[in-house]
Amino acid sequence: MNRLGIDLGGTKIAAVVLGEGGDVRWERRVPTPRDDYDATLEAIAGLVREGLHATAAPASIGIGMPGIISPATGLVKNANSTWLIGRALHQDLERGLGQPIRLANDANCLAVSEAVDGAAAGARVVFAVILGTGVGGGFAVHGQVIDGANAIAGEWGHNPLPWPDADELPGPRCYCGKSGCIETWISGPGLAADHARRGGGTIKGEDVVARATGGEALAAGTLDAWLQRLAKSLASIINVVDPDVIVAGGGLSRIPGLYDRVPQLWGRWVFSDNVVTKFVGAQYGDASGVRGAARLWSPQASVASRRGRVRGGGAPRATEKEGS
Numbered sequence: 001m002n003r004l005g006i007d008l009g010g011t012k013i014a015a016v017v018l019g020e021g022g023d024v025r026w027e028r029r030v031p032t033p034r035d036d037y038d039a040t041l042e043a044i045a046g047l048v049r050e051g052l053h054a055t056a057a058p059a060s061i062g063i064g065m066p067g068i069i070s071p072a073t074g075l076v077k078n079a080n081s082t083w084l085i086g087r088a089l090h091q092d093l094e095r096g097l098g099q100p101i102r103l104a105n106d107a108n109c110l111a112v113s114e115a116v117d118g119a120a121a122g123a124r125v126v127f128a129v130i131l132g133t134g135v136g137g138g139f140a141v142h143g144q145v146i147d148g149a150n151a152i153a154g155e156w157g158h159n160p161l162p163w164p165d166a167d168e169l170p171g172p173r174c175y176c177g178k179s180g181c182i183e184t185w186i187s188g189p190g191l192a193a194d195h196a197r198r199g200g201g202t203i204k205g206e207d208v209v210a211r212a213t214g215g216e217a218l219a220a221g222t223l224d225a226w227l228q229r230l231a232k233s234l235a236s237i238i239n240v241v242d243p244d245v246i247v248a249g250g251g252l253s254r255i256p257g258l259y260d261r262v263p264q265l266w267g268r269w270v271f272s273d274n275v276v277t278k279f280v281g282a283q284y285g286d287a288s289g290v291r292g293a294a295r296l297w298s299p300q301a302s303v304a305s306r307r308g309r310v311r312g313g314g315a316p317r318a319t320e321k322e323g324s
Helices: 037-055 089-097 106-117 182-186 188-197 205-213 217-241 258-266 285-297
Strands: 002-008 012-018 024-031 059-065 102-105 125-131 135-141 144-146 245-249 278-281
Touching: 002 037, 002 106, 002 285, 012 037, 012 285, 024 037, 037 059, 037 089, 059 089, 059 106, 059 285, 089 102, 102 106, 102 285, 106 125, 106 135, 106 144, 106 245, 106 285, 125 217, 135 182, 182 188, 182 217, 188 205, 188 217, 205 217, 217 245, 217 258, 245 285, 258 278
Parallel strands: 002 059, 059 102, 125 245, 245 278
Antiparallel strands: 002 012, 012 024, 125 135, 135 144
């Protein structure tokens, strides 16, 4: 059977249909209807209908999402796409699509995709990060997603920036209600906001990168500070989990020189005399998350549940971790 994947992002929704051998049979992207829950449901349903029609075959459906499904309520929480919070996304999608679906955190989908046959293939422990509109994280151990006792494993973006400098305290206010979260510093909007605070005006994070690459001194200073904050933040992950590979996706994962510069910096904060953790970009780039979503029905993408057993087929239920 084909596998249809949806990657519900903050600015775009990507869809793909993979064949039995992992070949791409159909793919499409549409803008995300921001701040409109019903329109988001309809956009996803429209992509599913289009994909099934284009391939003229049934398919399993896996969906990657920002945030997680609360184990206590079955509703979305912790999503930087705030119009999803408090909604019964899993149930609403299954009702609208008329078939079972599997939901997972978008960073978990990235981890599965890259651990199964991507840039981290064969690694024992993989930490996947999404550097984009938000800052997501997910773990895969031997190809299995780790969701955690509270369904929040990998949610590094809402820890405080580690080892902050004096001018980084108390830090920007975050939508989660706290200040100084990693996400407020190293997301795309966080990069743009820091540049504005430095007197660079209101421009997008990608434009800061472009100006820095072009030699503009102010933008280069903003980017250097961003790289140091990313290095500190990943060092804290290495100190706790010690992954074999850290793989990055999202718009900011394509910054020139990123995978050389960050490992040159993080040794200052890693509690080891030598750091062999690899830092790599997602082999499938922007398509990695949606490929991982499609693979949520694959045996390789099984999920180590918070109750200590492994469920074959890789899918959190609505009461377990399903989304950052």
